[in-house]
Amino acid sequence: MSLDYETLRLLWWALLVLGMIGFALAEGLLVGVTLLLKLSAKTDTDRQTVLNGITPAAMGLQAWLIAITALLFAAWPIVYTVAFSSFQAVLILMLVAWLGRLPGLYFRNASENADWRQNWDKALSYGGLLIAALLGIICGNLLKGVPFHLDSDMRIFFLGDFWGLLNPFALLLAAVSVTLFALYGAAFLQLKNSGDIYIASRSLMFKAGLAFLVLFALAGLWVTRLEGYHITSEFFPNGDANPLNKFVKRNDGLWLDNYEHQPSLWVIPALVFISAGVSLYLTKLHRSYFAFLATSITVVFSVLTVAISMFPFLLPSNRSLNSSLTIWDASASFNSLTMLLWPVIIALPLLAVLSRWSFWIERK
Amino acid sequence: MISETVVELSRWQFAITALYHFLFIPLTLGLAVLLAVMESIYVISGKAVYQSACRFWSQIFSVNFVLAASTRLALVFQFGLNGSYFSHYVGDVFAIPLLIEAFTTLFLAAVLFGPYRFGWERFSKHQHLLLTWLIALAVNISAFWILTAHSWMQNPLGANFNDHSLRMELSDFTQLLHNPILCHKMLHTLAACYLVAAATILAISAWLLQKNPADQMAGRSFKLAAVLGLTATLAVSLGDSGTQAANPVQLRKLAAMNGDDPSKLLPEISAHIHNGIKAYALLQTLRDENKDPQLLADFNSLKADLGYALLLQRWTEHVVDASDQQIALAAQSALPPQPWLLHWLYRFLIAAAIGSLLLFTLAGWQSFFQKSIPAWLLKLSVYLLPLPWLACIGGWFMTVAGIQPWAIAEILPTFLSISSLSVKELLFSVTVYALIYTALLLAGLYLSREIIRRQLSATTTGAVL
Numbered sequence: 001m002s003l004d005y006e007t008l009r010l011l012w013w014a015l016l017v018l019g020m021i022g023f024a025l026a027e028g029l030l031v032g033v034t035l036l037l038k039l040s041a042k043t044d045t046d047r048q049t050v051l052n053g054i055t056p057a058a059m060g061l062q063a064w065l066i067a068i069t070a071l072l073f074a075a076w077p078i079v080y081t082v083a084f085s086s087f088q089a090v091l092i093l094m095l096v097a098w099l100g101r102l103p104g105l106y107f108r109n110a111s112e113n114a115d116w117r118q119n120w121d122k123a124l125s126y127g128g129l130l131i132a133a134l135l136g137i138i139c140g141n142l143l144k145g146v147p148f149h150l151d152s153d154m155r156i157f158f159l160g161d162f163w164g165l166l167n168p169f170a171l172l173l174a175a176v177s178v179t180l181f182a183l184y185g186a187a188f189l190q191l192k193n194s195g196d197i198y199i200a201s202r203s204l205m206f207k208a209g210l211a212f213l214v215l216f217a218l219a220g221l222w223v224t225r226l227e228g229y230h231i232t233s234e235f236f237p238n239g240d241a242n243p244l245n246k247f248v249k250r251n252d253g254l255w256l257d258n259y260e261h262q263p264s265l266w267v268i269p270a271l272v273f274i275s276a277g278v279s280l281y282l283t284k285l286h287r288s289y290f291a292f293l294a295t296s297i298t299v300v301f302s303v304l305t306v307a308i309s310m311f312p313f314l315l316p317s318n319r320s321l322n323s324s325l326t327i328w329d330a331s332a333s334f335n336s337l338t339m340l341l342w343p344v345i346i347a348l349p350l351l352a353v354l355s356r357w358s359f360w361i362e363r364k
Numbered sequence: 365m366i367s368e369t370v371v372e373l374s375r376w377q378f379a380i381t382a383l384y385h386f387l388f389i390p391l392t393l394g395l396a397v398l399l400a401v402m403e404s405i406y407v408i409s410g411k412a413v414y415q416s417a418c419r420f421w422s423q424i425f426s427v428n429f430v431l432a433a434s435t436r437l438a439l440v441f442q443f444g445l446n447g448s449y450f451s452h453y454v455g456d457v458f459a460i461p462l463l464i465e466a467f468t469t470l471f472l473a474a475v476l477f478g479p480y481r482f483g484w485e486r487f488s489k490h491q492h493l494l495l496t497w498l499i500a501l502a503v504n505i506s507a508f509w510i511l512t513a514h515s516w517m518q519n520p521l522g523a524n525f526n527d528h529s530l531r532m533e534l535s536d537f538t539q540l541l542h543n544p545i546l547c548h549k550m551l552h553t554l555a556a557c558y559l560v561a562a563a564t565i566l567a568i569s570a571w572l573l574q575k576n577p578a579d580q581m582a583g584r585s586f587k588l589a590a591v592l593g594l595t596a597t598l599a600v601s602l603g604d605s606g607t608q609a610a611n612p613v614q615l616r617k618l619a620a621m622n623g624d625d626p627s628k629l630l631p632e633i634s635a636h637i638h639n640g641i642k643a644y645a646l647l648q649t650l651r652d653e654n655k656d657p658q659l660l661a662d663f664n665s666l667k668a669d670l671g672y673a674l675l676l677q678r679w680t681e682h683v684v685d686a687s688d689q690q691i692a693l694a695a696q697s698a699l700p701p702q703p704w705l706l707h708w709l710y711r712f713l714i715a716a717a718i719g720s721l722l723l724f725t726l727a728g729w730q731s732f733f734q735k736s737i738p739a740w741l742l743k744l745s746v747y748l749l750p751l752p753w754l755a756c757i758g759g760w761f762m763t764v765a766g767i768q769p770w771a772i773a774e775i776l777p778t779f780l781s782i783s784s785l786s787v788k789e790l791l792f793s794v795t796v797y798a799l800i801y802t803a804l805l806l807a808g809l810y811l812s813r814e815i816i817r818r819q820l821s822a823t824t825t826g827a828v829l
Contacts, residue, residue: 055478055482056478056479056481056482057475057478058478059430059433059474059475059477059478060471060474060475060476060477060478062433062437062474063433063466063470063471063474063475065437066436066437066440066466066470066471067466067467067470067471069440069441069466070440070459070462070463070465070466070467071463071466071467073440073443073444073451073455073459073462073463074455074456074459074460074462074463075463077451077452077455077456077459077531078452078455080443080444080451080455080459081444081448081449081451081452081455082448083444084441084443084444084445084448084451085444085445085448085783085784085785088445088783088785088789088793089789089792091441091445092445092792092793092796095437095438095441095796096796096800098434098437099434099435099437099438099800099801099804100434100800100804101434102430102433102434103430103431103434103804103807103808106426106430106481107427107430107807107811110811110814111814152651153530154449154452154453154530154531155449155784156448156449156452156783156784157784158784239528240526240528240529241528241529242528242529242530332455332456332459332533332534333456333526333529333533333534335533335534335535335537336456336457336460336533336534339460339534339537340460340463340464343464343467343468344463344467347467347468347471348467351467351471354471354472354475355475357475358475358478358479361478361479361482361483361486
């Protein structure tokens with residue numbers, strides 16, 4: 001079976017979104033649990049218990065980050081390049097947290113020294129907070145557009161600076177992201193623990209959940225006023241990948257275009273609200289397992305909301321509109337997409353199964 | 365024009381991230397295999413000494429593997445952070461092996477690590493052995509994919525320049541796998557990693573034996589390390605790709621290694637540059653929406669040398685109007701920059717291989733055919749440890765330095781590969797990297813020392829580990 005370039009690009013967009021969902025679910029657990037480490041557990045033993053819930057699975061969960069980065073690099077090379085060189089400063093900061101995380105989880109208990117342990121606890125919890133916030137910053141800037149420019153040789157120029165990335169909208173999304181991962185992490189802790197940790201994570205869950213609902217609604221309202229992007233010229237879904245062959249306009253509320261054309265898409269953001277609300281209700285009923293499932297659905301549909309709103313854009317530029325990267329002009333070549341399609345379609349669900357399995361082991 | 369400082373700092377940053385990651389690779393690959401072998405012997409024979417050997421070495425392995433996995437993350441980011449033009453220009457081909465690896469073996473090894481590390485009691489003996497073997501296989505197959513990408517940089521086959529998207533695109537993936545240098549590189553690199561791992565195990569066992577000659581675990585490990593090391597040293601020499609040349613860039617490296625006069629290669633390079641300039645000029649016309657098929661045919665016949673025209677961008681932005689002097693400079697720059705370094709490094713590598721061969725032969729002879737291992741040999745095993753490590757890093761350096769000035773041989777010069785960052789941004793990130801990597805390395809060394817000390821006190825006091 002041979003597919004045309006346009007279908008391939010659509011499929012690879014779907015795979016990218018699925019990969020991002022997998023990443024958000026995996027990374028979200030590590031971020032959520034480490035972020036809440038000091039809030040949910042006061043004593044050293046309790047902290048150890050909290051961390052034991054994720055440590056055996058941690059390296060596999062973190063491998064999602066490597067997998068999704070490699071997927072972006074291979075299937076959307078110029079998106080990878082522009083994103084990583086534009087968010088350079090943000091990513092370096094995140095990298096510090098990411099580099100310290102596995103050693104923190106695996107080495108924390110290697111020494112009885114109290115200082116050693118407390119320092120790792122600090123590194124883990126501040127690291128979690130930093131990653132959650134900066135993921136939100138990146139997300140906010142994706143929606144707002146990133147100040148980059150492509151010259152005719154496809155060299156990438158980032159025209160903004162680090163402080164420009166910390167704009168009010170991005171800061172709001174940082175708060176959304178922190179509360180979302182806190183909610184998800186708290187639901188996990190509630191599911192895995194009893195006693196003090198259970199009580200603490202229950203109350204954290206209500207706080208994070210309510211804050212998330214309010215902030216997500218605020219962000220949604222802001223998006224109706226935010227400048228979105230739209231392709232105005234002819235474009236070539238079957239043409240060679242060159243982002244400079246189209247014209248793009250920017251206008252208030254354009255990110256709602258897709259919902260206007262296809263009203264059934266409103267289900268996606270609606271499900272974010274519904275599932276978050278349901279998770280809190282289930283928590284009230286002490287149904288921890290289903291509450292956790294509900295928060296997972298919140299994470300999944302939050303990612304989908306961003307992806308669907310931006311479609312077909314992957315990385316809009318707010319300084320040089322026509323440099324914006326869309327799924328039609330920023331993909332890898334036809335040959336690469338064809339060659340990698342089946343391996344990734346087969347591997348992606350296996351990665352999910354393996355990740356789930358690594359938690360089962362721990363339960364025995 | 366591109367700032368030389370930015371180029372230098374970018375190269376330093378890449379070198380730091382790659383080298384630090386590479387420091388954890390030999391032990392990951394070698395120890396994983398040795399652990400699988402030791403655990404198999406334990407499961408088959410049921411001897412307790414092999415069980416304690418597995419427990420001890422798996423702790424060292426874990427420290428090393430956690431650091432390897434962490435530093436790997438930085439490396440995946442590095443191409444985008446620091447080599448943005450590289451990533452755009454060759455990402456379509458170069459990233460394929462990386463994607464395959466990330467979605468298969470790398471993920472498998474990562475996800476199985478937790479169950480392996482924490483599952484000694486939870487799994488049956490046979491199940492745990494299966495985990496160990498899967499990890500050992502996965503990390504070694506990972507090395508294959510990474511080396512496929514690496515070999516492609518040295519000898520880029522199966523790719524084609526696309527004049528619409530202005531980058532290299534995949535034409536035939538099987539050519540990446542059939543790269544003539546891949547097989548040698550795989551054998552040579554894996555063997556070098558096993559050699560370093562064996563030397564490390566030998567040194568740690570020797571140190572333990574010095575303190576406590578009755579430590580059976582250390583005695584067995586010493587013996588196994590000698591066998592592994594001897595095999596690896598022989599394989600390293602067999603897989604030596606130093607005498608292989610698949611393309612002109614490697615011929616130039618070879619000339620430098622052998623100390624030949626490089627200037628006789630210059631006319632050939634100049635010819636490539638002249639062709640490259642023609643290709644570059646044709647490309648500019650093609651981009652102006654000129655759809656003449658003859659033009660495209662002419663471009664296609666010359667585009668193999670397009671990379672040589674890019675070398676000129678270091679001296680002029682108007683490649684088409686390059687002066688003879690600029691062409692001469694570019695031709696000179698296409699030769700490896702420090703031929704004497706390659707020349708002596710190669711000799712050092714050979715010496716290191718001979719040294720290792722002697723050490724492992726002696727260690728093997730003494731532990732198999734003599735009653736006890738003499739104290740001087742134990743000392744020698746400890747003191748010689750830096751030698752294979754230096755050789756391993758030296759060999760890595762030689763492959764990277766050997767294809768300079770290219771990032772991708774004859775396709776993309778290194779100085780063009782970088783991101784458009786400022787000196788300030790780069791100084792910040794280089795410093796951050798250097799600090800955190802040093803901290804991680806120190807933490808790893810500290811923990812390894814603790815593990816070795818604990819082993820010593822456990823055996824001397826007779827406690828069960």
